Amino acid sequence: MTALLSITGVTAFYGAVQALRGVDLEVGKGEIVALIGSNGAGKSTLMMSIFGAPRVRDGKILFDGQDITHMPTHEIARLSIAQSPEGRRIFSRMTVYENLQMGAAVAGYAGFEANLEKVFAIFPRLKERLKQRGGTLSGGEQQMLAIARALMSNPKLLLLDEPSLGLAPLVCKQIFETVKRLNEQEGLSVFLVEQDAHHALKLAHRAYVLVNGAVTMSGRGADLLRDPKVRAAYLEGGAH
């Protein structure tokens, strides 16, 4: 399996505070890779630093063989990496349709209609809500919209930051199933950052555990799920 995204020795700082301490990570083509860890471990920082904000201080980020470590954020977004950011960040005063249009801003409007149909096939709910303002959607629908918006740019790699945040377990499950389907049917590679370790590990082919800005464990999702240390720290109420 060739690596689509490879991160080597990445460090990042917020002022004097070191958030990432030399992270090595790889996402292969057609793979779902999960990154789990507790609050403040640096999961979202790593995700954002792939997009260049915050900029990494040392290390290298390659996407599809291309060095994107020092590329401006908007140019990285043009390389068929799409992001569904933490907290969803949909445009709440714009309609669902306009939100989806914004997602296609990078890919251009050539394949817009086809992409739209594709997205509706994945999230039929959005088609019903097309004229509604983003802010009036339910949390789950907003998350669907955030993913759909990211998919509008025809990405090879989807970065998903905390898709389960603030969602009911059932909705959450739905979202994860959709991600799985996207991966199986479209061959989409997914890099998932998630606090809900149980679901994330079940979904992912491989996973990494991030503690204090460094990867402490990695392996197949199913293996980590059975690992006693992971179970103790992330799956059983954090009882050490």
Place this chain on the structure above:
Amino acid sequence: MPAERFVRALREAGWATLVVAGLSFPIIAYRAEPDFNNLLALQPRWPLFWQFCAAAFLLRFLLAFWSGDETKAKAPREKNWPKLPWLGPLALVFLTIYPLAVVALLGPQAALKWVDTYGVQILIYVLLGWGLNITVGLAGLLDLGYAAFYAVGAYAYALLAPATGLGFWALLPVCGLLAAFWGFCIGFPILRLRGDYLAIVTLAFAEIVRIVLINWDVVTHGEAGLFGFPGLNFFGLPFIPGPRGFAAHFGLPFQGIQKQIFLYYLVLVLALLANLVSLRLRRLPLGRAWEALREDEIACRALGLDTRNIKLTAFALGAFFAGIAGCLFALRQGFVSPSAFTFSESALILAIVVLGGGGSQLGVAVAAVFLVGASELLRELTFLKSVFGENFDPAQYRMLLVGLAMVAMMNFRPRGLVSTRAPTIKLGATS
């Protein structure tokens, strides 16, 4: 129940009176005036102070007494305006025949004020409002120094017209481009700032422009300002009496108002053009990117939008229209000085945009008509002198109107006159 309500209203009125008394004590009870030795002497004005307190008490009491029970939940008061698709065309027809109708009704002499002050001036503010609406309403960049770009346009015309010998047709776009250029220059370093920080820097920039205009005597003639630059002409025909003028060429009798009417239509066309550009741009990717930027900057970046360029275009295009408005201002006044471009000017334009409900074209136009028109109308209320005495100048109370408008807005339409944002795309039956 009425007794209880009476007591509560009394209590509220008491508090309101205390607040008013505290606020007005230093500014109303004593007035500092220079005496013969040019020293400041305190002049007591206690009767006026008591009048204010009494008025506050009475108003608050009546309001509290009639407004009913505050403890019960009320249905939201804000309703959407009914959709009035004929309103735009109707306004357009009215604006087109307005100057001619006024001349026909009042005669060319009396109509001058109505065409110039109420027509041209208000339309310039509408143009300014629509320009600032791009920056503030659409892109969400709070610009407190919009008057700076207005000044750049006005001074560009006043300085370049005599220096280059070019007519205003050539200089009009130049004024706009120069203002846009400055918008671009100031935009580059400061667009990394957010929200209130951006606002402060734009405010400072406007002050810098004004102070440069005051102190760069050699070029700008300081506070004295610039005048005597070439005025308006009708495609090369000046508005002067005599054989070479506009009137003689078309076989009309010469009248001073012809120039104002032409300027009126010029401003009207340019304002409509600004409106058209805003409306078109909102449907294009650039305009939608502005709105997305206002909603969420981080999401924009995650979607691969170059936020810097988007902000710069919004800033520069807003400044462009201010430059055009500045040029028109110079043509209207025939005189430009730094005192026309103070912070209160920026604040007025911003008030127009905010009152109109950011992002709405019609709301901004209505707000401009109200804020500028009403404060001009105050000058007309000379009959009030017979009530309040000879020294009463109603025009001094214009800021009170702005305040009243803002309070009324907060109370009745907290998101601006026209607060609903129309989707840029109408979807057909397919969905």
